[in-house]
Amino acid sequence: MNAPADDTGRLALMLNExxxxxxxxxxxxxxxxxxKEGWQGSRLLSALFEHELAERDKRRTGRYRTESRLDPTKTLATFDFGxxxxxxxxxxTALATxxxxxxxxxxxxxxxxxxxxKSHLGSGIGHALIDAGYRVLFTxxxxxxxxxxxxxxSLQLPWALTKLDRFDLVILDDLSYAKKDQAETSVLFELISERYERKSLLITANQPFSGWSDVFPxxxxxxxxxxxLVHHSTIFELNVESYRRRDASDKQKSRKRQLPAAEPQGATTMEA
Structure with a gap:
């Protein structure tokens, strides 16, 4: 049976509200x-609310993905662990949960x-955490x-640090490239101290700890x-050949294989 028009209109207004x-x-x-199928009221309500929650979760994940500033192509699925x-x-995979x-x-x-x-792996972990319902910022x-x-x-540093608390994970990419300047790197230290044992960081760096004197003067x-940073930490060392250099080398080899073989000098072409 169809609901009366007045009831339908009121229901639409209430659902919107x-x-x-x-x-x-x-x-x-x-x-x-x-x-038609004689559902109980509880089954109807359960089905409707399941769809509402699923759509709400999808929209939230989309918002988190956009605000994260993560490269959409750098996921764990596209990272070659081999x-x-x-x-x-x-x-x-365990950390990604x-x-x-x-x-x-x-x-x-x-x-x-x-x-x-490093950046690819860090971004992949970030994407997986967003899928799990966490908020991530890549910078x-x-x-x-x-x-x-x-x-x-502008005397707003405490507010700026507090604002970052909404992110469960902040990914600091290329820490080794931070300027060696007392005023600037001291705020980096304050960020690390502020999040210590409260909110997580993921840091990528080209230099081991022995080279960090170039970051903090x-x-x-x-x-x-x-x-x-090391008190509660997981450390991965990716001491492998550059992805970019390896990719360029593979492309060069591929192009060479595709080039037609050169004819021997002095060869002549015979017509049938």
Missing amino acids: LRLPTIGRLWPEFAKRSD LVPTVSKAHV GDAWLEKGATILLFGPPGGG RTSEIVQKLQLARQ DPGMTVAAIDR
Whole structure:
């Protein structure tokens, strides 16, 4: 039986007021099916709310993905673990679920030469965490350092650091490229200290800890930063050939294979 027009209009208004757009779109179809198949009221409500929650989760994931600034092509599915034997796929998959390590504000540290896949692996973990319902921010270290320095100059640094708390994970890419400047790198230290044991960081760096004196000009600050980061950390070393260099080499070899063989000097072409 079709609902009276007045009831239908009132229901649409109420669903809109309650912000239940998926139920508003689907309920007429589900109501007809319920009448035809003799569903109990609980089954009808359960079906409608399951669809609403699924759509709400899909929209939230889309928002999180957009705000994360992650490269959409750099996922764990596109990361070739076979080329990086020092990284355990099972271990990374376990970390990608979030859970315990995010709850205690632990850190992931990725070391390796330029082009070794650090940013790709970090981004892949970030995408997986978003799929699991967490909020992630990907940023170049030099970029966030500059933003925090501007916030300090305008006396807004505490507010800027607090604003980052909405992210369960902040990915600091290319830490080794941060400027060696007391004023700027001190805000990086404050970011590390602020999130210590509260909110997680994932850091990629070209240099091992022994080279971090180039990032933090003060030796005491260097030691303190490293101490906080390694306290609750997972460390991966990607000491492999550059992805970009290997890809360029493979493309060059492919082009050579596709080139037609040159005719021997002095050869003549005979017509039939």
